[in-house]
Amino acid sequence: MTTPFLDANFALNVALLLMLLAIALAVVRTRSLLAAILLMGVYSFVVAAWLMVMDAADVAFTEAVVGAGISTIVLLGAILLTHGEVVRVNWRLQVVPAILVLVVGGVLIYAAGGLPNFGDPASPANSHVGRIYLETTYGDIGAPNVVTAVLASYRGFDTLGETTVIFAACVGVALMLGFGPRVDTAPTVDVMGDHHVVLRVISKMLIPLIVLFALYVQFHGDLGAGGGFQAGVIMAVAVILHAMIFGLGETTKAFRPGVMRSISAFGVVLYTGVGIVCLVNGGGFLDYDFLFTPQVEAMIPPGLLGDPDKPHHWGQHFGILFIELGVLLTVASTMVSIFYGFAGRTIEAIKAERGS
Amino acid sequence: MADALHWVGGGLVAIGAIWSIMGAVGVLRFPDVYTRIHAASLTDTGGATLMLLGMAFLAEPGIVTLKLFFVWAFVMLTTPTASNALASAAYSSGHRPRIGNFEFMRGNDSPEAATKGESRP
Numbered sequence: 001m002t003t004p005f006l007d008a009n010f011a012l013n014v015a016l017l018l019m020l021l022a023i024a025l026a027v028v029r030t031r032s033l034l035a036a037i038l039l040m041g042v043y044s045f046v047v048a049a050w051l052m053v054m055d056a057a058d059v060a061f062t063e064a065v066v067g068a069g070i071s072t073i074v075l076l077g078a079i080l081l082t083h084g085e086v087v088r089v090n091w092r093l094q095v096v097p098a099i100l101v102l103v104v105g106g107v108l109i110y111a112a113g114g115l116p117n118f119g120d121p122a123s124p125a126n127s128h129v130g131r132i133y134l135e136t137t138y139g140d141i142g143a144p145n146v147v148t149a150v151l152a153s154y155r156g157f158d159t160l161g162e163t164t165v166i167f168a169a170c171v172g173v174a175l176m177l178g179f180g181p182r183v184d185t186a187p188t189v190d191v192m193g194d195h196h197v198v199l200r201v202i203s204k205m206l207i208p209l210i211v212l213f214a215l216y217v218q219f220h221g222d223l224g225a226g227g228g229f230q231a232g233v234i235m236a237v238a239v240i241l242h243a244m245i246f247g248l249g250e251t252t253k254a255f256r257p258g259v260m261r262s263i264s265a266f267g268v269v270l271y272t273g274v275g276i277v278c279l280v281n282g283g284g285f286l287d288y289d290f291l292f293t294p295q296v297e298a299m300i301p302p303g304l305l306g307d308p309d310k311p312h313h314w315g316q317h318f319g320i321l322f323i324e325l326g327v328l329l330t331v332a333s334t335m336v337s338i339f340y341g342f343a344g345r346t347i348e349a350i351k352a353e354r355g356s
Numbered sequence: 357m358a359d360a361l362h363w364v365g366g367g368l369v370a371i372g373a374i375w376s377i378m379g380a381v382g383v384l385r386f387p388d389v390y391t392r393i394h395a396a397s398l399t400d401t402g403g404a405t406l407m408l409l410g411m412a413f414l415a416e417p418g419i420v421t422l423k424l425f426f427v428w429a430f431v432m433l434t435t436p437t438a439s440n441a442l443a444s445a446a447y448s449s450g451h452r453p454r455i456g457n458f459e460f461m462r463g464n465d466s467p468e469a470a471t472k473g474e475s476r477p
Contacts, residue, residue: 196441196444198437198440198441199437199440199441199444202433202434202437205433206433206434
């Protein structure tokens with residue numbers, strides 16, 4: 001075995017970072033905002049591939065789903081309501097921002113020299129709290145995926161905050177753009193002519209599979225990469241795809257905007273409710289070891305999850321399951337609500353344009 | 357035997373990569389929307405098929421082969437559909453094919469004009 005001319009991992013890193021640089025420059029240079037949005041989607045995919053090279057599967061998954069998937073859709077929705085071209089501004093107005101960007105970039109590049117090396121076992125993140133998580137997670141929680149254990153159990157309070165932020169985003173977009181089309185007035189726009197039959201057939205085949213994949217990501221979250229956030233976005237994408245292919249009217253019949261808003265709030269309530277049950281049973285807030293009283297725990301059949309002899313942390317297991325379900329409900333319904341908000345406004349804008 | 361499979365798989369992956377590069381060159385060099393979509397869809401279908409086939413030869417036969425087959429099936433379902441939707445959208449927004457029409461070679465060959473096409477009468 002001869003030593004390779006170039007370390008494959010190093011070459012891959014350099015290639016991906018150069019691609020990121022090229023895409024970033026293209027985003028800056030393009031005049032069309034539509035092209036910029038699509039390039040940002042490509043950028044997110046390359047970032048996801050790069051994170052995958054660094055073995056951060058959960059983060060890569062989130063980046064691919066959120067960065068490349070849903071934010072592209074939301075930004076495209078925003079573009080439909082505004083101008084699609086960059087407005088030229090006087091160069092004098094750009095001097096101060098340019099200086100600011102250069103200074104901040106310079107500081108960041110300077111500070112990057114002080115960071116520990118990638119994967120350095122002696123770095124503070126890896127030697128204190130990260131090491132303790134890795135050592136104690138399997139004994140404490142029993143979830144093979146440490147990322148999910150940290151996110152849902154050790155740092156459950158932080159994740160509650162994130163879920164609430166997503167709900168707040170739902171409320172914010174609804175307050176700005178309205179609550180989407182009303183069911184009775186939503187026009188069944190025949191956006192697709194007859195020549196889109198291929199798209200319709202394939203979508204009909206794919207939408208159930210997308211939902212199935214979302215459920216897999218959801219319930220596989222404590223075994224592999226994934227969890228409520230990714231699964232929620234994938235599920236929302238299935239609904240949005242349905243709305244794009246079959247018209248908004250059909251989709252709002254199946255997923256009513258009002259129901260979506262209620263589910264968005266219900267997810268946060270479910271999450272908080274799990275915490276309150278733990279509190280009532282004598283533990284701390286979101287301390288899943290106290291989720292079930294001993295009487296309830298005795299009722300769970302010992303062979304429910306595989307090996308009956310292996311001790312299971314039922315409270316932890318079900319606590320993570322419930323709060324991930326809350327996250328899924330909030331994220332999915334929020335994304336659908338935001339899409340409804342944009343889509344309802346777009347229809348109004350098109351109508352106004354035709355009327356005038 | 358294993359060595360032969362290794363070479364076959366590696367060769368197929370390399371051919372798939374070259375195929376994809378050819379598609380990328382086509383996207384940059386072809387004159388109008390439809391021919392560019394054709395070039396882009398070649399990377400998605402032909403290049404991906406060759407690479408996945410090569411990977412199937414490189415991997416141990418088993419669950420990985422099955423997963424690669426499913427990846428291939430999804431790629432073959434989705435990317436031709438995307439190409440079809442793109443071409444369909446281009447057609448209904450008034451782009452006309454330029455192959456067989458040599459206008460773009462006479463002075464009017466700015467990249468702007470080549471991508472935009474003319475609106476239908």
